[in-house]
Amino acid sequence: MDVQRYISSGIIESYVAGLATDQEVRDLQAAMAQSPEVRAAVDAAQLDMERYVDMQQIAPPPALKDRIFQLINNEGVETAVPVGSASFEEEIPEEPKEPKRVSVVWAYVAAAALIGLAASAWMNMQYSNSSKEWQDKYQALLTEKDKMIADNTVMQTRMEESQKMLQSLRYMKLVHMYTVTAARPGLLATVYWNPKSEEVFLTVTNLPAPAADQQYQLWGIVNGKPVDAGVFDMEQAAKGFAKMKTMVANAQMFAITLEKKGGSPTPTLTAMYVAGKVSG
Amino acid sequence: MGTANTYTELELVQGLKARDQQIFGYLYDHYSPALYGVVLKVLNDENTASDVLQEVFLKIWRSIDKYDTEKGRLFTWMLNIARNTAIDSLRSKGHKLDQKIQELSNDVYLQTSQLTVQPAVDHLGLSKVLEKLNKEQRTIIDLAYYKGCTQEEIARVLDIPLGTVKTRMRNAIIQLRNILKQL
Numbered sequence: 001m002d003v004q005r006y007i008s009s010g011i012i013e014s015y016v017a018g019l020a021t022d023q024e025v026r027d028l029q030a031a032m033a034q035s036p037e038v039r040a041a042v043d044a045a046q047l048d049m050e051r052y053v054d055m056q057q058i059a060p061p062p063a064l065k066d067r068i069f070q071l072i073n074n075e076g077v078e079t080a081v082p083v084g085s086a087s088f089e090e091e092i093p094e095e096p097k098e099p100k101r102v103s104v105v106w107a108y109v110a111a112a113a114l115i116g117l118a119a120s121a122w123m124n125m126q127y128s129n130s131s132k133e134w135q136d137k138y139q140a141l142l143t144e145k146d147k148m149i150a151d152n153t154v155m156q157t158r159m160e161e162s163q164k165m166l167q168s169l170r171y172m173k174l175v176h177m178y179t180v181t182a183a184r185p186g187l188l189a190t191v192y193w194n195p196k197s198e199e200v201f202l203t204v205t206n207l208p209a210p211a212a213d214q215q216y217q218l219w220g221i222v223n224g225k226p227v228d229a230g231v232f233d234m235e236q237a238a239k240g241f242a243k244m245k246t247m248v249a250n251a252q253m254f255a256i257t258l259e260k261k262g263g264s265p266t267p268t269l270t271a272m273y274v275a276g277k278v279s280g
Numbered sequence: 281m282g283t284a285n286t287y288t289e290l291e292l293v294q295g296l297k298a299r300d301q302q303i304f305g306y307l308y309d310h311y312s313p314a315l316y317g318v319v320l321k322v323l324n325d326e327n328t329a330s331d332v333l334q335e336v337f338l339k340i341w342r343s344i345d346k347y348d349t350e351k352g353r354l355f356t357w358m359l360n361i362a363r364n365t366a367i368d369s370l371r372s373k374g375h376k377l378d379q380k381i382q383e384l385s386n387d388v389y390l391q392t393s394q395l396t397v398q399p400a401v402d403h404l405g406l407s408k409v410l411e412k413l414n415k416e417q418r419t420i421i422d423l424a425y426y427k428g429c430t431q432e433e434i435a436r437v438l439d440i441p442l443g444t445v446k447t448r449m450r451n452a453i454i455q456l457r458n459i460l461k462q463l
Contacts, residue, residue, distance in 0.1 A: 008450070009446060009447070009450075010445075010446030010447045010448075010449050010450035011446055012450075013446070013449045013450040013452070013453040013454075014424070014431070014445070014446045014449045014450075016453070017420075017421055017424040017425050017449055017453070018363065018424050018425050018428065019424040019429075019430075019431060019434070019445070019446075019449060021430075021431070044457075045453055045457075046352075046356060048453055048456050048457045048460060049421075049425070049453065049456075050355060050356065050359060051460055052409065052421070052456055052460075053314065053317070053318055053359060053425070054314045054317075055405065055406040055409060056317045056318075056321060056406060057313035057314040057316070057317040058313060058316050058317045058320055059312075059313050059316070060312050060313065060316035060329075060330060060333055061326075061330050064312075064330050064333060064334060065305075065308055065309075065312070067334060068308065068334055068337045068338065069301070069304075069305070071334070071338060072301070072304070072338065072341050073301075075341075075342075
């Protein structure tokens with residue numbers, strides 16, 4: 001074997017970096033056994049690699065040490081118990097002069113064991129109680145989270161609607177509808193209408209509250225004929241905007257009549273409260 | 281008991297084989313940062329990394345009888361356990377090659393507070409090393425050591441013929457050696 005060529009082939013460096021294939025590892029181990037030079041080269045490269053790795057040390061979380069010691073201590077108990085008790089039994093005949101002491105020791109051991117057992121039972125109960133408590137809290141948190149997500153979705157939808165409405169406001173026509181009969185003075189409602197998208201929103205400034213079995217209904221007048229634009233909820237329309245049915249682009253007027261709850265197919269003209277012409 | 285502050289490697293090994301918990305505590309205090317560094321760099325996730333480090337120390341404790349002083353130093357043996365356990369865990373998560381490259385290039389644990397809160401780490405000269413290794417040299421070492429990549433994968437990442445991967449690795453480690461000598 002040409003040792004120098006082997007050393008400079010890069011196989012040693014690949015080995016210490018964990019890159020060598022199984023075959024290369026076997027070759028290298030054979031070469032190390034044969035040649036002290038190869039072995040020295042591997043050791044040197046190994047040291048370089050280890051120094052590089054060691055430089056990148058990071059302190060582990062502080063709690064981890066205790067956790068590991070707890071685990072190995074538990075392991076210790078499991079394996080020590082059978083061994084320990086066997087050797088203890090063997091020791092008894094070797095100390096025949098002090099049988100009483102042994103029994104006293106046993107009594108202490110037994111008492112300690114009982115106390116330990118009781119304590120462990122109590123701890124278990126505590127743990128299971130607190131774990132139940134945590135589980136409940138966790139469940140409550142989950143429920144709360146779901147609710148928040150649902151609320152958030154609602155909010156988002158509303159936001160999007162508002163956003164869309166604000167954007168369409170630029171293209172909207174305002175149609176003010178005023179009192180049509182002297183008997184009911186000072187009434188006002190306004191239609192925001194986008195003739196392109198045919199969207200209609202309504203806001204009510206002043207309209208008397210309808211009776212429980214009645215509802216106001218909005219109409220568009222298209223070529224002299226009333227077209228239903230839907231009933232609306234007074235509360236919503238008085239506080240903000242009620243989204244109405246769409247209205248075709250060639251409506252010339254809007255009007256509101258008071259109808260039975262749920263609306264009528266044709267308007268009750270005697271109960272027309274407000275009306276307004278579309279300008280331009 | 282408890283008077284010795286430092287142990288030779290032989291004392292450590294004998295102590296561990298005798299199930300001496302004080303020695304195990306010493307071993308943990310002295311080597312856990314290096315082993316955690318490896319595990320964290322492989323996994324790039326603190327939660328999994330501390331679980332894996334726990335497994336590593338349990339393996340050290342349980343299988344110290346299998347450690348053979350003839351075959352290599354204790355630190356090498358422990359590093360191998362840490363690297364292999366972490367890479368096994370990484371493989372079980374089915375990381376893709378480009379994910380590994382991604383993780384190495386934005387190695388949060390290297391660039392952020394971790395280093396600045398631990399000035400001791402920088403006394404070891406890491407920043408100098410990282411400065412002087414070029415990107416290809418660092419990539420080839422890190423992908424092999426920390427991500428367990430094969431020669432084929434490295435050839436693909438660096439866009440070089442498979443046959444030259446080993447010589448590039450040799451050049452990278454020689455460069456590393458030269459930098460380490462100057463520290």
